[in-house]
Amino acid sequence: MNSARIGRRTIIAGALATGAALPAMAQQGPIKIGMSMPLTGGLAAGGKSALIGIEVWRDDINEKGGLLGRKVELIVYDDKSSAAETPAIYSKLLDVDKVDLLFAPYATVPTAPIMPLVKQRDLLLMGNFSFQVNRTVKHDKWFNNAPWGPADSWARGFIDLGMKSGAKTMALIGADQEFAQNLMKIAKDVANEKGVKVVYEQSYPPATVEFSAMVRAIRAARADMVFVCSYPPDSVGLLRAINEIGIGDSVKLFGGGMVGLQFAAVMESMGSLLNGVVNYNSWLPEKSMEFAGTKEFFAKYQKRAVEAKVDPLGYYLAPFGYAMGQMVEQAANSAKSLDQKKMADFLRSNEMATIVGPIAFGPDGERKESATLMAQFRGVVDKNVEQFRNPGKQIILFPEKWKTGELVAPFDKARK
Amino acid sequence: MTGRGVWFWIGAALFIALAVALALVVRNEYVFFAGFVILQFIVLATAWNILGGYAGYVNFGTSAFFGIGVYTAIFLLKAFSAPLLVQIGVAAVVGAAMGLGIGLLTLRLRGIFFSIATVAITIIAETLIINWKFVGGATGVQMLRPPVTPPFDSYIKMLFVVLAILVVIAVALARYVQDSKLGRGLRAVRDDEVAAESCGVPTLNLKLVACAISGALMCAAGAPSAMYLQFADPVSAFNLNYSVSALAMSLIGGTSHWIGPVLGAILLGSTQQLLTVTISSEINVLVLGLMLVLFVVAAPEGIIGLVRRLWRRVGKGSP
Numbered sequence: 001m002n003s004a005r006i007g008r009r010t011i012i013a014g015a016l017a018t019g020a021a022l023p024a025m026a027q028q029g030p031i032k033i034g035m036s037m038p039l040t041g042g043l044a045a046g047g048k049s050a051l052i053g054i055e056v057w058r059d060d061i062n063e064k065g066g067l068l069g070r071k072v073e074l075i076v077y078d079d080k081s082s083a084a085e086t087p088a089i090y091s092k093l094l095d096v097d098k099v100d101l102l103f104a105p106y107a108t109v110p111t112a113p114i115m116p117l118v119k120q121r122d123l124l125l126m127g128n129f130s131f132q133v134n135r136t137v138k139h140d141k142w143f144n145n146a147p148w149g150p151a152d153s154w155a156r157g158f159i160d161l162g163m164k165s166g167a168k169t170m171a172l173i174g175a176d177q178e179f180a181q182n183l184m185k186i187a188k189d190v191a192n193e194k195g196v197k198v199v200y201e202q203s204y205p206p207a208t209v210e211f212s213a214m215v216r217a218i219r220a221a222r223a224d225m226v227f228v229c230s231y232p233p234d235s236v237g238l239l240r241a242i243n244e245i246g247i248g249d250s251v252k253l254f255g256g257g258m259v260g261l262q263f264a265a266v267m268e269s270m271g272s273l274l275n276g277v278v279n280y281n282s283w284l285p286e287k288s289m290e291f292a293g294t295k296e297f298f299a300k301y302q303k304r305a306v307e308a309k310v311d312p313l314g315y316y317l318a319p320f321g322y323a324m325g326q327m328v329e330q331a332a333n334s335a336k337s338l339d340q341k342k343m344a345d346f347l348r349s350n351e352m353a354t355i356v357g358p359i360a361f362g363p364d365g366e367r368k369e370s371a372t373l374m375a376q377f378r379g380v381v382d383k384n385v386e387q388f389r390n391p392g393k394q395i396i397l398f399p400e401k402w403k404t405g406e407l408v409a410p411f412d413k414a415r416k
Numbered sequence: 417m418t419g420r421g422v423w424f425w426i427g428a429a430l431f432i433a434l435a436v437a438l439a440l441v442v443r444n445e446y447v448f449f450a451g452f453v454i455l456q457f458i459v460l461a462t463a464w465n466i467l468g469g470y471a472g473y474v475n476f477g478t479s480a481f482f483g484i485g486v487y488t489a490i491f492l493l494k495a496f497s498a499p500l501l502v503q504i505g506v507a508a509v510v511g512a513a514m515g516l517g518i519g520l521l522t523l524r525l526r527g528i529f530f531s532i533a534t535v536a537i538t539i540i541a542e543t544l545i546i547n548w549k550f551v552g553g554a555t556g557v558q559m560l561r562p563p564v565t566p567p568f569d570s571y572i573k574m575l576f577v578v579l580a581i582l583v584v585i586a587v588a589l590a591r592y593v594q595d596s597k598l599g600r601g602l603r604a605v606r607d608d609e610v611a612a613e614s615c616g617v618p619t620l621n622l623k624l625v626a627c628a629i630s631g632a633l634m635c636a637a638g639a640p641s642a643m644y645l646q647f648a649d650p651v652s653a654f655n656l657n658y659s660v661s662a663l664a665m666s667l668i669g670g671t672s673h674w675i676g677p678v679l680g681a682i683l684l685g686s687t688q689q690l691l692t693v694t695i696s697s698e699i700n701v702l703v704l705g706l707m708l709v710l711f712v713v714a715a716p717e718g719i720i721g722l723v724r725r726l727w728r729r730v731g732k733g734s735p
Contacts, residue, residue: 039698040698040700040701077692077693078692078700079692080692080701082652082655082657083645083647083648083649083652084453084641084645084652084655084657085692087449087644087645088446088449088450088452088453088689088692089692089693091445091446091448091449091450091572092446092449092450092693094445094446095444095445095446096444096446109556109649109651109652112556112558112645112646112647112649113645113646113647115558115646115647116560116561116646120570133558135558136558136559136560137558137560175554176546176547176553176554177554177651178554178555178556178649178651179555180554181553181554181555182555185555203554205543205546206651
């Protein structure tokens with residue numbers, strides 16, 4: 001009888017213990033981080049590079065024993081660079097795959113449609129190089145890894161540099177596409193605020209290949225600086241047209257928002273035509289930009305990138321993918337859980353060390369301070385991608401804290 | 417109403433009832449996100465087939481109509497905070513008017529020349545929107561949805577049911593066109609337009625009506641898409657993918673019967689959704705391409721043609 005009672009107790013205790021152990025064991029499963037990424041379509045080159053950055057972080061953290069002691073697993077779907085694909089993908093990640101954390105896809109267009117979804121469900125979303133995507137939605141758990149900072153800081157950096165070298169007038173030229181138009185509008189506002197006169201303003205259709213008429217018009221307007229908001233094919237077309245026609249000796253500063261000049265393939269093919277251009281960037285192999293872990297990261301990235309036939313330099317996006325992971329890691333460790341509210345609180349109120357430098361966020365989830373670089377191409381020779389691995393090819397002029405040289409102006413002089 | 421008609425409407429009522437039941441019972445929202453896209457393609461493919469299938473006028477302008485539908489909804493929301501049903505209704509009217517206008521300009525062209533003209537329409541429409549700052553211009557626009565209407569507990573479920581109703585309207589219209597005098601006239605146009613004209617078929621008028629119906633449905637499908645994404649930019653809204661998919665779905669399903677585009681859209685639409693979350697790389701584009709080639713070679717009349725051939729064989733008792 002007694003033994004039977006003990007037996008029953010043992011069984012009950014055993015059952016309770018098993019019941020308690022089950023959720024604990026479930027928690028020991030991997031932490032799933034879900035995202036879509038443009039792996040095909042127009043944004044694929046950037047998407048693949050960004051993904052390698054995130055994968056390097058995943059492998060590093062798993063090597064160290066995981067996040068909160070659990071292995072990290074990435075679930076990635078291809079959004080084909082399209083806005084139409086992402087709502088269904090993110091709902092699959094949340095409702096079917098039951099991921100623990102969300103990363104946003106690379107770029108603004110695929111990210112925009114998922115903002116309302118994450119706001120509705122009150123989830124943490126780590127942004128990946130989108131531009132002002134939280135402006136309308138105003139989600140308080142959005143944190144963008146991009147260095148942009150406040151919307152106007154980009155144009156402000158460029159215009160300040162121009163004004164320091166004596167520029168009083170500006171020409172504005174940009175593609176009729178989402179990002180370029182955003183940037184152009186902001187640049188115009190900043191110019192008005194600073195009393196810089198806009199003497200020429202032109203938008204062109206995205207498929208434009210012939211820029212000689214526009215270059216002639218800029219030349220005729222005799223602008224002191226030229227702010228360009230272009231996409232890779234037009235960036236190339238414009239620089240070629242300038243090389244043939246010349247932009248005139250009045251121009252002190254040329255560039256600003258030219259997308260494409262950060263990618264190894266474009267940089268290699270443009271070669272010496274890049275000299276003198278002052279353009280935005282996110283990370284560069286200059287002495288001032290070496291932080292803890294940066295060197296080790298690029299050693300790993302570049303090995304994988306060559307195998308995957310992705311941008312061999314990977315300066316523009318990849319380290320920021322890694323930084324995204326580092327920030328999540330610090331937030332989760334501080335919260336001692338994956339509690340998204342606690343993690344968001346941490347991300348909002350702390351400065352985090354990453355391989356791209358310290359990152360702190362403002363109330364809108366964008367960087368508190370802009371870390372967008374303005375750098376001038378110098379001494380670039382033709383057909384040599386390896387030269388860009390060395391410091392001195394892109395001199396950082398802005399922001400002040402990472403400055404590695406002075407502006408060479410006028411533009412024509414810097415091109416020689 | 418004929419016996420077939422009764423069955424059709426019973427089927428349609430069951431379909432809507434199922435959609436409502438799903439929306440009220442199922443909690444997993446992915447079903448509705450993926451289902452929305454498939455239903456949207458059923459409307460687009462059915463609309464495409466009215467002109468492209470029945471009359472044989474291959475139209476690449478689906479994305480133009482779809483995009484205008486998206487932007488009509490955005491305009492109404494921004495200017496008047498119009499509710500969803502008003503957005504869809506007005507988009508349908510705009511689409512019909514656009515169909516008539518564009519039809520008048522292009523339907524005198526035939527064959528490949530008509531098709532090329534319809535590609536241009538997308539480019540023109542996209543350029544117009546790029547330069548219209550009120551609806552966001554080239555930068556695109558983000559919107560916040562109005563609150564959801566009970567009994568639905570989330571907006572996506574409501575959109576799913578609205579789309580299911582739109583599917584029934586589109587299919588009923590296509591079915592009506594197919595069996596009516598209009599449909600017979602359009603088939604005559606497809607077989608030999610000159611002969612039809614000489615027999616007294618008012619070919620241009622019939623084509624215009626078909627173009628207007630088709631345009632109205634395409635625009636109506638675009639309007640809820642604005643609320644689905646809550647974001648629109650011209651490149652996404654006028655994406656050529658809508659034109660190509662609508663055409664491919666009709667061809668794969670079969671263009672001679674209203675059920676063809678429905679089957680094609682379900683097959684291709686679900687395959688696309690499935691591949692996105694399974695293979696998820698360049699290979700999914702390849703799989704779709706192969707599927708198209710396979711159908712064009714092995715079943716030139718689509719699934720319907722394939723079934724008919726099998727049916728005939730069984731009927732004849734041959735192996």
